[in-house]
Amino acid sequence: MYVSVVIPIFNERPNIRPLYLELKNTLSLAHVDCEILFVDDGSTDGTHRELMSLIESDGAVRLISFRRNFGQTAAMQAGIEQANGDVIVTIDGDLQNDPRDIPVMLEKLAEGFDVVHGWRRQRHDAWLTRKLPSRIANWLIRHTTKFPVHDLGCTLKVMRTDIARELNLYGEMHRFIPILAAQRGARCAEVITNHRPRRFGDSKYGLSRTVRVILDLMTVKYLQNYFANPMKLFGVLGLGACAASACSLCATVAMKWFSSVDMTGNPLLLLSAFSVLAGIQLFGLGLLGEVLARIYYDANERRPFAIAYDSATMTVRQPLKQVA
DSSP states (O other): OEEEEEEEESSOHHHHHHHHHHHHHHHHHTTOEEEEEEEEOSOOSSHHHHHHHHHHHOTTEEEEEOSSOOOHHHHHHHHHHHOOSSEEEEOOSSSOBOGGGHHHHHHHHTTTOSEEEEEOSSOOSOIIIIIHHHHHHHHHHHHHHOOOOSOTTOOOEEEEHHHHHTOOOOTTGGGGHHHHHHHTTOOEEEEEOOBOOOOSSOOSOOTTHHHHHHHHHHHHHHHHHTSSOTHHHHHHHHHHHHHHHHHHHHHHHHHHHHHOOOSTTOHHHHHHHHHHHHHHHHHHHHHHHHHHHHHHHHHTTOOSSOOSEETTTTEEOOOOOOOO
């Protein structure tokens, strides 16, 4: 089993070498053949020089450097695209994720799972700015998507490369990797991992990310339920708007007939006109979404399904070798 460790890095110069040494020691003791792929997300604190020195001393270390800061999701996507391993491990570069959890997660993956993600049950972060928003966001995500997860914010994940390559990560979708993978039929498992206090540098996240997570959740919910058939969403909303228009119009006529209320000054008449226009627009959005979905699948040669076994080609995913 050849493992690619993908590490998004942004201004983490003091953490790079300790993380590298921990990874090499842990994976060598577990007899795991690996490459370590750092993705420098436009660092400005000397991180690039530190990474270049690692490359010169170890041929198993690779580096991708962005021209500017594009965000953790972009860095993770770039690392996944360039990884050469059968399995991809993603881990934060701030030393808060414990590399000693990786062999345990690899063993869990070898049991037949496709994605194993960490659960930082005992977090060493600020309660108000990190723990509380994370708990609220995870509760909201868990109940909205019906996906059993306790900690989507944990970067430490182990994935089969074929599953990881099927994911299109953009915006800040790296938090939703298990949900996006499960949507493709991947078998996911959650493992309790060790979370350590930050030793060097400052956190790159704050309360502002909560709003972004909620907006991303709306996107994920749409992708999860309606991406392949948008008319299921917009058509139902359009029918609801037309029904509201019909009810308002009937109420307007009834008020005119029984109470002699002036129709032109009745707000229900305006509501009826507004609702029917909204319904027409929603139907139009549904049809436009259906056309765009078909263009997406045809142009990118994608399909709204994933094949695990094909008897014609006799291809089937082989089980991973157990970690020693």
